[in-house]
Amino acid sequence: MRDGGEDRKAAEVRRMLEGPHPPVPAGLADRAARRGARLLRVRRTAWWLAGTVFAAFLVWAGVEQPWLPEPAEVTPPLEGW
Secondary structure: OOOHHHHHHHHHHHHHHHOOOOOOOOOHHHHHHHHHHHHHHHHHHHHHHHHHHHHHHHHHHHHHOOOOOOOOOOOOOOOOO
C-alpha cells in the first residue's frame, strides 16, 4: 500500500525529470574516462598481486609440505636382533 508520502515523492521525481536538465560541466566525459582507466589499472594490479601471492603460497606449500608430520628427533630403539 502506498501512503501519501510515497506518492508525493514519486510526483516530485517525475516533475524533476520532466523539467529542464542542468548543464553538464565541460570536460566531464574526459575526467570520467581517466578515472575509469585509473580504477581499471588499480583492479588489474590488485588481481596481479593476488595471483602472485597465490603462486608464492603454492611454491612454499610444495617445498615445505606442511601437511606431513615432523620427522622424529630420536630414532626408535633397535630391538629383536
